[in-house]
Amino acid sequence: xxxxxxxxxxxxxxxxxxxxxxxxxxxxxxxxxxxxxxxxxxxxxxxxxxxxxxxxxxxxxxxxxxxxxxxxxxxxxxxxxxxxxxxxxxxxxxxxxxxxxxxxxxxxxxxxxxxxxxxxxxxxxxxxxxxxxxxxxxxxxxxxxxxxxxxxxxxxxxxxxxxxxxxxxxxxxxxxxxxxxxxxxxxxxxxxxxxxxxxxxxxxxxxxxxxxxxxxxxxxxxxxxxxxxxxxxxxxxxxxxxxxxxxxxxxxxxxxxxxxxxxxxxxxxxxxxxxxxxxxxxxxxxxxxxxxxxxxxxxxxxxxxxxxxxxxxxxxxxxxxxxxxxxxxxxxxxxxxxxxxxxxxxxxxxxxxxxxxxxxxxxxxxxxxxxxxxxxxxxxxxxxxxxxxxxxxxxxxxxxxxxxxxxxxxxxxxxxxxxxxxxxxxxxxxxxxxxxxxxxxxxxxxxxxxxxxxxxxxxxxxxxxxxxxxxxxxxxxxxxxxxxxxxxxxxx
Amino acid sequence: xxxxxxxxxxxxxxxxxxxxxxxxxxxxxxxxxxxxxxxxxxxxxxxxxxxxxxxxxxxxxxxxxxxxxxxxxxxxxxxxxxxxxxxxxxxxxxxxxxxxxxxxxxxxxxxxxxxxxxxxxxxxxxxxxxxxxxxxxxxxxxxxxxxxxxxxxxxxxxxxxxxxxxxxxxxxxxxxxxxxxxxxxxxxxxxxxxxxxxxxxxxxxxxxxxxxxxxxxxxxxxxxxxxxxxxxxxxxxxxxxxxxxxxxxxxxxxxxxxxxxxxxxxxxxxxxxxxxxxxxxxxxxxxxxxxxxxxxxxxxxxxxxxxxxxxxxxxxxxxxxxxxxxxxxxxxxxxxxxxxxxxxxxxxxxxxxxxxxxxxxxxxxxxxxxxxxxxxxxxxxxxxxxxxxxxxxxxxxxxxxxxxxxxxxxxxxxxxxxxxxxxxxxxxxxxxxxxxxxxxxxxxxxxxxxxxxxxxxxxxxxxxxxxxxxxxxxxxxxxxxxxxxxxxxx
Numbered sequence: 011x012x013x014x015x016x017x018x019x020x021x022x023x024x025x026x027x028x029x030x031x032x033x034x035x036x037x038x039x040x041x042x043x044x045x046x047x048x049x050x051x052x053x054x055x056x057x058x059x060x061x062x063x064x065x066x067x068x069x070x071x072x073x074x075x076x077x078x079x080x081x082x083x084x085x086x087x088x089x090x091x092x093x094x095x096x097x098x099x100x101x102x103x104x105x106x107x108x109x110x111x112x113x114x115x116x117x118x119x120x121x122x123x124x125x126x127x128x129x130x131x132x133x134x135x136x137x138x139x140x141x142x143x144x145x146x147x148x149x150x151x152x153x154x155x156x157x158x159x160x161x162x163x164x165x166x167x168x169x170x171x172x173x174x175x176x177x178x179x180x181x182x183x184x185x186x187x188x189x190x191x192x193x194x195x196x197x198x199x200x201x202x203x204x205x206x207x208x209x210x211x212x213x214x215x216x217x218x219x220x221x222x223x224x225x226x227x228x229x230x231x232x233x234x235x236x237x238x239x240x241x242x243x244x245x246x247x248x249x250x251x252x253x254x255x256x257x258x259x260x261x262x263x264x265x266x267x268x269x270x271x272x273x274x275x276x277x278x279x280x281x282x283x284x285x286x287x288x289x290x291x292x293x294x295x296x297x298x299x300x301x302x303x304x305x306x307x308x309x310x311x312x313x314x315x316x317x318x319x320x321x322x323x324x325x326x327x328x329x330x331x332x333x334x335x336x337x338x339x340x341x342x343x344x345x346x347x348x349x350x351x352x353x354x355x356x357x358x359x360x361x362x363x364x365x366x367x368x369x370x371x372x373x374x375x376x377x378x379x380x381x382x383x384x385x386x387x388x389x390x391x392x393x394x395x396x397x398x399x400x401x402x403x404x405x406x407x408x409x410x411x412x413x414x415x416x417x418x419x420x421x422x423x424x425x426x427x428x429x430x431x432x433x434x435x436x437x438x439x440x441x442x443x444x445x446x447x448x449x450x451x452x453x454x455x456x457x458x459x460x461x462x463x464x465x466x467x468x469x470x471x472x473x474x475x476x477x478x479x480x481x482x483x484x485x486x487x488x489x490x491x492x493x494x495x496x497x498x499x500x501x502x
Numbered sequence: 503x504x505x506x507x508x509x510x511x512x513x514x515x516x517x518x519x520x521x522x523x524x525x526x527x528x529x530x531x532x533x534x535x536x537x538x539x540x541x542x543x544x545x546x547x548x549x550x551x552x553x554x555x556x557x558x559x560x561x562x563x564x565x566x567x568x569x570x571x572x573x574x575x576x577x578x579x580x581x582x583x584x585x586x587x588x589x590x591x592x593x594x595x596x597x598x599x600x601x602x603x604x605x606x607x608x609x610x611x612x613x614x615x616x617x618x619x620x621x622x623x624x625x626x627x628x629x630x631x632x633x634x635x636x637x638x639x640x641x642x643x644x645x646x647x648x649x650x651x652x653x654x655x656x657x658x659x660x661x662x663x664x665x666x667x668x669x670x671x672x673x674x675x676x677x678x679x680x681x682x683x684x685x686x687x688x689x690x691x692x693x694x695x696x697x698x699x700x701x702x703x704x705x706x707x708x709x710x711x712x713x714x715x716x717x718x719x720x721x722x723x724x725x726x727x728x729x730x731x732x733x734x735x736x737x738x739x740x741x742x743x744x745x746x747x748x749x750x751x752x753x754x755x756x757x758x759x760x761x762x763x764x765x766x767x768x769x770x771x772x773x774x775x776x777x778x779x780x781x782x783x784x785x786x787x788x789x790x791x792x793x794x795x796x797x798x799x800x801x802x803x804x805x806x807x808x809x810x811x812x813x814x815x816x817x818x819x820x821x822x823x824x825x826x827x828x829x830x831x832x833x834x835x836x837x838x839x840x841x842x843x844x845x846x847x848x849x850x851x852x853x854x855x856x857x858x859x860x861x862x863x864x865x866x867x868x869x870x871x872x873x874x875x876x877x878x879x880x881x882x883x884x885x886x887x888x889x890x891x892x893x894x895x896x897x898x899x900x901x902x903x904x905x906x907x908x909x910x911x912x913x914x915x916x917x918x919x920x921x922x923x924x925x926x927x928x929x930x931x932x933x934x935x936x937x938x939x940x941x942x943x944x945x946x947x948x949x950x951x952x953x954x955x956x957x958x959x960x961x962x963x964x965x966x967x968x969x970x971x972x973x974x975x976x977x978x979x980x981x982x983x984x985x986x987x988x989x990x991x992x
Contacts (some may be wrong), residue, residue: 352598
């Protein structure tokens with residue numbers, strides 16, 4: 011790691027403005043680091059030439075004092091975001107060689123603020139997974155390893171490339187998307203900060219859809235402050251996305267006052283699940299103590315329908331996915347496997363183009379929407395969704411923000427859960443509720459497990475109140491003083 | 503009272519046809535239902551396709567407010583319930599001309615609920631047909647099978663174009679009623695400006711649900727005839743399908759619920775797919791779109807801009823112009839006809855205007871295969887012709903000749919009358935001279951006419967001939983009456 015890649019986003023931003031180094035120098039440092047970190051398989055496409063070109067333009071603007079909020083800041087972009095003239099496949103075989111002629115709204119916002127594209131990041135195929143193992147490009151690898159054990163661990167998913175890249179300092183920050191925990195769980199597994207904004211805060215236009223009513227773009231960063239800066243640039247109303255919210259985007263960095271005195275922090279008792287590791291429970295208690303010490307008031311709250319969240323999620327998300335993925339039919343773009351007739355072509359293309367997990371979810375989704383099953387599954391799941399939203403609304407009558415663990419376990423080994431979808435799905439048990447209710451959530455690195463792996467604590471905020479969420483996260487981050495870092499084993 | 507005149511006579515007795523229609527009407531709008539791509543008819547293939555219409559990854563639909571307004575306008579025109587909250591659903595199925603793999607439609611909560619339409623029948627009767635609903639949906643693209651020896655191509659120009667699906671209740675009992683319903687819907691849509699109604703261009707088409715039953719029985723099993731694209735074909739398809747169903751049942755068979763297609767060349771319907779083969783469309787609310795919500799004030803503002811609709815116009819033509827219900831019905835059946843008539847009638851003899859418009863004018867258009875907007879004779883010119891009759895410049899007889907020339911040349915009637923010297927002779931002296939001449943030349947006929955007064959008619963004809971038809975017929979009659987006293991006593 012060079013001195014340049016050690017910096018946080020906000021540090022680098024300030025030093026760029028102060029002309030302590032150039033955007034090209036910073037970008038070159040990252041380009042070199044990326045090359046040296048290929049064993050992590052975090053990037054599925056490196057765009058070094060484009061990055062250096064963008065950095066050059068940034069330097070010109072910085073020189074004239076016309077830099078944007080992220081001028082010269084090198085970022086990695088999850089492969090779910092369509093990037094103009096840069097291959098985008100959602101890490102699926104079915105989108106082989108797809109090069110969008112358009113730029114997603116979120117990345118367009120980032121480039122407008124001066125950010126630099128380092129490349130496209132690995133993810134679970136179509137963001138369906140919790141370990142990045144369903145990627146057609148092969149799994150991304152967690153930079154972290156267990157103490158005294160060189161087992162390759164997953165970086166979480168679906169945004170595994172995004173979390174691994176930030177943890178390994180091969181991107182200053184990354185974009186990610188969260189449908190059931192795909193930002194927060196990878197952040198927890200890699201000792202990084204992952205922020206899932208309120209549904210509608212960041213536009214979805216140009217983001218390859220998994221489950222439209224749940225998908226939300228957000229950043230993975232090294233610090234809470236970095237997350238605040240990234241969100242400010244990524245967020246905003248987009249007339250091309252009917253579900254994006256036409257509300258002002260506040261200055262999130264300014265919200266990081268460090269003062270949470272009098273803040274009411276809710277502790278939902280239903281998140282204390284059976285068989286939860288003692289070290290997770292202990293970390294949670296530690297988090298409660300930190301916030302209390304900072305002047306917050308701890309309130310016990312109940313979210314009674316929590317146990318129905320995961321089943322409801324695994325009905326709603328596949329249902330929407332089964333329909334969203336119907337467009338990948340071999341007719342207009344991406345992979346086509348010829349067949350005897352149109353139906354044969356569809357079947358062969360989709361059989362070859364989708365991986366097992368995607369097929370599983372398309373089938374589940376098709377099933378739950380079928381005549382005769384729709385009411386029992388889809389409608390029921392939507393009712394559960396309403397009840398979960400009501401749970402949160404009730405809890406927020408008593409508190410301002412909720413504190414929970416992010417995941418029930420630390421990172422696991424590649425291949426350990428891949429044949430057991432149900433235990434894989436359990437990764438999302440603490441995170442899906444925020445997606446079902448559309449609420450913002452953030453994972454902050456808070457400690458290490460007994461075997462030396464990072465653990466995260468999650469805060470869930472009120473709708474469109476990312477300011478309180480970030481302020482509280484900042485306090486948690488400071489108290490936790492998480493400075494541990496993985497050894498750079500991936501460097502040859 | 504039960505109307506039995508529409509029954510089909512089978513071998514075993516009478517059968518009643520029951521029909522409900524689904525009309526797909528393309529919304530008049532500059533851009534598509536969920537994208538900004540243009541909707542012009544006949545553009546070069548795949549030139550009116552946005553990223554959204556081609557269903558590229560990450561694209562999202564955004565509702566076109568103009569289409570919503572048009573649907574509300576249509577709902578008001580159908581005297582229907584306008585729903586302030588409606589929901590867009592996805593109808594999922596695979597087809598190469600359906601890029602998204604689903605059609606965005608409205609299933610459970612349509613924008614327009616129940617309404618009513620009065621249809622006009624040829625015997626002068628009217629009948630109410632109930633509307634069940636109207637919803638907005640996307641059109642699909644078009645598969646092209648004739649561009650390549652082994653492959654099919656797809657044209658996405660229509661993909662995503664807004665359609666209104668208007669669903670009737672099963673209230674129609676004859677092919678004529680079904681046709682009258684389509685005509686009335688088309689007229690209303692054209693009056694409203696919400697659909698151009700051009701069936702030959704595909705901007706309006708109908709699915710016809712047909713079943714037969716013994717009069718008074720429960721509804722029979724229906725077959726749906728898909729995508730019938732002319733009013734004539736609708737009639738043919740129904741006639742054929744109803745007879746087919748009667749024959750099947752009378753032969754001891756049962757009707758299977760299925761989708762059929764009308765082969766207009768052979769004049770028959772053919773099975774397309776059975777109920778068992780029907781798609782499970784897996785409708786669910788489109789998560790990319792919020793429910794469509796607007797206020798009563800919005801609806802009221804649209805209502806305030808509604809034009810006079812055919813039924814109201816018909817009533818006004820009867821009361822204001824003194825037309826017969828039949829003539830008024832003929833005139834209002836198309837907006838352009840009604841407008842033409844009113845332009846002709848303005849400040850003139852309305853009954854005469856109606857007779858000329860529905861008689862000579864429509865006749866000539868029909869014969870020439872022209873529409874009002876391509877007519878060589880304008881309303882102003884036809885009005886001028888009527889004025890020439892009214893002020894005795896020409897006779898009604900001569901006017902017909904003048905009209906024929908107008909239709910051929912597009913010239914003004916006054917010009918034609920002058921150039922051809924057709925001005926009516928009202929100089930009594932000149933007419934009397936002509937009469938005397940004829941009488942002098944035909945003493946035998948004079949004798950006959952004195953004995954048999956009806957023979958005077960022969961003299962009228964001769965005098966008209968002698969004056970090239972220009973003599974004022976009333977004057978001729980009057981003068982002749984004076985010459986033949988027995989007539990004067992009549």
